Amino acid sequence: MPVPILMPALSPTMEEGTLAKWMVKPGDKVGPGDVLCEIETDKATMEVEAVDEGTIGKLIVDEGAEGVKVNAPIAVLLEDGEDESALDGFDAGAGGPAPKADAEDVADATPAEEKPKAAPKARDSAPESDDSDAEPDLPDGAETANITLREALRDAMMEEMERDEVVFLMGEEVAEYQGAYKVSQGLLEKFGPRRVIDTPITEHGFAGIGVGAAFGGLKPIVEFMTFNFAMQAIDHIINSAAKTLYMSGGQMGCPIVFRGPNGAAARVGAQHSQDYAPWYASVPGLKVVAPYDALSAKALLKAAIRDPNPVIFLENEVLYGRTWDVATDPEFVLPIGKAKVVRPGSDVTLVGYSITVGKALEAAEKLAEEGIDAEVIDLRSIRPLDSATIVRSVQKTNRCVTIEESWPTCGIGAELSARIMEEAFDWLDAPVKRVSGVDVPMPYAANLEKLALPQSEHIVAAAKAVCYSE
């Protein structure tokens, strides 16, 4: 049967074009790759090549014809052994293949007009959290040791490396130097250079190698000396680690932990002092954890290492040397995605993560002196974000203050405010108030640095404001 040759779409948006020039005439033999004609679009002139072998039967569209619609037949090709008589009664239009989505559909599919293809759902694909009241925590009577946050993180890595042969640690100065902040102390001695690996100073490169190793079946822990330097690696964190599972239809999981100090350090200026929680928290395909105390840090780092997904684990340098009672049981693991009420109260909810939980607890003490009973929530995980725990608290206190070191615009406080507005609007007695880092790069001068960061006084003032108590 004769085969119609159709007007091709030469770009994702082309709907019609001009047939500028025929390079063949009826009777010409053509094969795959032979140029048939030139087509002009509003953007360019391009050659169209034959895909099939045969003889040109006839040209349907004249040279110079304008406005030829995509998918309209422009010529007819005779197959081997056919002659012109095969054209008698042949309808090129009907003979054309009937694509499911024709070119016009494609051109029309601007995002604004796109029909919703599925019922709207919660903002994340992953379950946010279960609604159970049960707060995961250390069982009564469990054995603990009083150790620093630094040691708790090291113990988590050590236990998981003992448990699973494919877990390894890589990063700058993690092995021989024992960690730029001494978090990996003793690991090289225990596991050797095969599993505790000093890298050159190449964040982009070793993040990519880590992701490739995770694709290849290992479970890397990639330490960034601080998260400021992970900016050089953010392409691999987002484009390679977070998106590949989805892009592969579920085939290519990436079990990897990116960890290191995040947030404001002390007196190091703008390039070494920034909280990246909101950046990573906005990315589907990542989990983001930012613990405060050593007990949850150890149990959550273990959860992160065991998790089959890429996890961003945000630590805080200022807290590394502080001590807490930490579970010694290597099987004590906390779930990612669960917040914890660290101080129950009835008048106002203070929500923070990482170092700001400590500031919120300080503020709660001061508020108590003034007769305001604050409930303090440690988010622990930023993604998935445990809305249920926060909503439950706000339903009780009817007032909320969010606290973070990051900048105010598009920060975690902005996200929490939106969720509380969407899910607990009717319980609010005052608008949510955000306490954040101020909207400037971090200054160096001691006084200015202090002014740039959320302090307990700011939290107290915000809590009083939402309680209308001043």
Place this chain on the structure above:
Amino acid sequence: MARTPQTRTTRSRKTPAKPAAKSTASAASKQPETSKEELLELYREMLLIRRFEEKAGQMYGMGLIGGFCHLYIGQEAVVVGIQAALTSNDKVITSYRDHGHMLACGMESNGVMAELTGRAGGYSKGKGGSMHMFSRQKNFYGGHGIVGAQVPLGTGLAFAEKYKGSDALSVAYFGDGSANQGQVYEAFNMAALWKLPVIYVIENNQYAMGTSVARSSAQPELAKRGESFGIPGVQVDGMDVLAVKAAAEEAVAYVRGGKGPMILEMKTYRYRGHSMSDPAKYRSKEEVNKMRAERDPIERVRQMLLGKLEASEDELKAIDKDVKSIVSDAAEFAQNSPEPDASELYTDVLVEA
């Protein structure tokens, strides 16, 4: 038309065997030996890629394939020659110009074409598209849209093999344009430092979109780009599938021998535009036509087969016919496969922990 089983044309890669002791002396110099059977197989694989890509181009023209679509026409000898030297355990990773690599890795043309049309029967259930396809089963790790990203990723795959103590290696394919990315050199450094089993195949098709190598590269001999890391590099005629295979065999012996990474620069050429919407104003028609007429990798093998190796026109016709039917089956499959279910929007974001 009778359905043609895919397996007839997809070469099953050799099962792993200990590499034979082999000298690593220059590959390009001596005339590689071959047989009629081998050359017929290489011919079939290259032809499958060419016909597949032509079909993809046609389907793009019909609006069945959307977005970017980068065809591999002209470069077939590179991936076919390299893959012929690998075992089925070796890992492969490349850029967005990936259809040929997937077919050469033994992935089904149906699944690849259905991914191009964004259908449920595609390798990524329609969620990846032309640039993002994978097959763990065939050790094909993508399909990456960020220029250069596959180089550290492929190095990481090699890292994993070394860590596990396997004797598989990894092959990272990338373009002449990608060879200017900083992350490539970060990866070279670590691969050489840690003696990782990775072969870097630079597919120098002379252009990165509209920018020629001469306009972008202070050192245009890309095989030399590993020199300061002590990574040996060889320049190979990438339009000659036997030369590619011979060079790959030497690189495989070197890398599997634990000596660290190696670079193969393949001098090749893409006949089509960078992607479907590229009018290719940056080069002359004469340049393209001369390449096609004088250097075509498939025509070269065809002439060898019909000449010295005394294959008959009929033998080649049979292959042509077989390949054609595989490709038209794939096109049909890709058009009939349903669109992914709307519920797929929310799946595969995270692995259930």
